[in-house]
Amino acid sequence: MKRCPRCEKTYPDSETFCEADGTALVQAGPAFAEGARGDEGAQVECPVCGGKAQPGELICNFCGARLGVEAAPEMYTPPPPRTPTSSNPSAVRRDPSPSMRMTGQMPPDDGDKEGRGMFGIVGYLLAAIIALGGGAWLALHLSKGAQEPVANASPSAVASVAAPAPTGPMVALANAIPVQVTGESASAPERNQDTAQKFFNDNKGPLLDSYTRALAGDSSMRDAMIVRVRVLPNGGVSNAEVRTSTNPNPAFDAEVAKDVSAWNYAPFSGSEVEIDYPIIFTNDPASRDGLETQLKTNLAGLTAGEPPEYTSSLPSPAASAEANA
Incomplete structure (x- = not known):
């Protein structure tokens, strides 16, 4: 039978160290046990x-x-005072493990742990940078792939979506030929x-109506013309004429001159213009x-x-009023 000299727990002869505090076990005997309990000099x-x-x-x-080995006094450095009651758990010294008791080695230096x-x-920082x-590479690759369909879109497809071509009859001023105003007040x-x-x-609405009626009789009719309008100071139209056209048609020319003769411009104190x-x-x-080229x-x-x-040659109602005035 063996016992722990510190806590007095007993163990079978096959055990070597105390499982509670790691103290080496000793043989237990009646005389030895009593002497160990009553004799303080056995420590x-x-x-x-001096512990x-x-x-x-x-x-x-x-x-x-290591007990039983004399240490040179000049090599001894007193340890810091023990403070078992300190609130800092790291300040309380723990008993060495059984392996330390057997070899007499101290725990590894904290410097190695810090290193x-x-x-x-x-290593973690390098892994984070790589990730x-x-x-970033994946996001850039995906963004380039998402932009490719837009970059490869044909100009005609974009134009067709942004500005659909008009359909049906239309009346508009020519792009290649400017409007001309002549006279002292031009x-x-x-x-x-x-x-x-x-x-x-x-005010082109009546012209569009006349052209729509002309298309009812001839769906292929298209025309381009120079229409001269003489505007009086009171805003009335005294004369309207078709100087030239790409499709001479007296009936349609008469409708255009009639519509234009009914226009009324803003009156002002200047002279008449064409x-x-x-x-x-x-x-x-x-x-x-x-049509514009022709x-x-x-x-x-x-x-x-x-x-x-x-x-x-028929004066407009506004022109007649001015003449009567």
């Missing part, structure tokens, strides 16, 4: 720090020195080119450029004294 004194150890212990529980911890932090780089804000063009866009409007009538947008050729061939294709 072993540490030759380094008391139980018989059979090989390592001092206070300074870790291994530093290497671990560096971030991989994520530069006045009430009669200049911008004002004349805006007036046409706001405005030449290049007007396109078509129900096929693809034919517009061809009209431009006809206009270039006109002479100064050449008579118009059609002229309206």
Whole structure:
């Protein structure tokens, strides 16, 4: 039978150390047990720090020195005072493990643990940087793939979505031939080119109605013409004529001159002006450029004294009112 000299627990002869505190077991005997309990001189004194150890212990529980080995006084450095009641758990010294009691070695230096911890932090940082780089590359790759369909879209497809081609009959001013205003008051804000063009866009409704009726009799009819309008200071139209057209048609020319003669411009204190409007009538947008080119050729061939294709000699109601005044 063996016993622990510190806690007095008994163990079979096959055990070597106490499982409670790691103290080396000793043989248990009646005389020895009584002497161990009653004789304080049986304790072993540490030759380094003077601490008391139980018989059979090989390592001092206070300074870790090996018992039974004399240490040189000049090599001894007193340990810091023990503070078992400190609130810091790390300040309380723990008993060495059985393996430490057998070999007499101290625990590994904390510097090694700090070094291994530093290497671990560096490793984690490198892994995080690699992961971030991989994520950025993947995001860039996906963004490029998402943009490819937009970059490869054909211009015609984009144009067709942004501005669908108009359908049906249309009446508009030519793009290649400007509106012309002549007379002493041609530069006045009430009669200049911008004002004349805006007036046409706001009052072309009757012209569109006349063209729609003409298409009912001939669905292939398209025309481009120069219409000259004489505007009086009171805003009335005294004369309207078709100087030239790409499709001479007296009946349609008469309808256009009638619609234009009913226009009323804003009155002002200047003199009368003449405005030449290049007007396109078509129900096929693809034919517009061809009509403008033909009209431009006809206009270039006109002479100064050449008579118009059609002229309206009937004064407008506004012109008649001015004459009567």
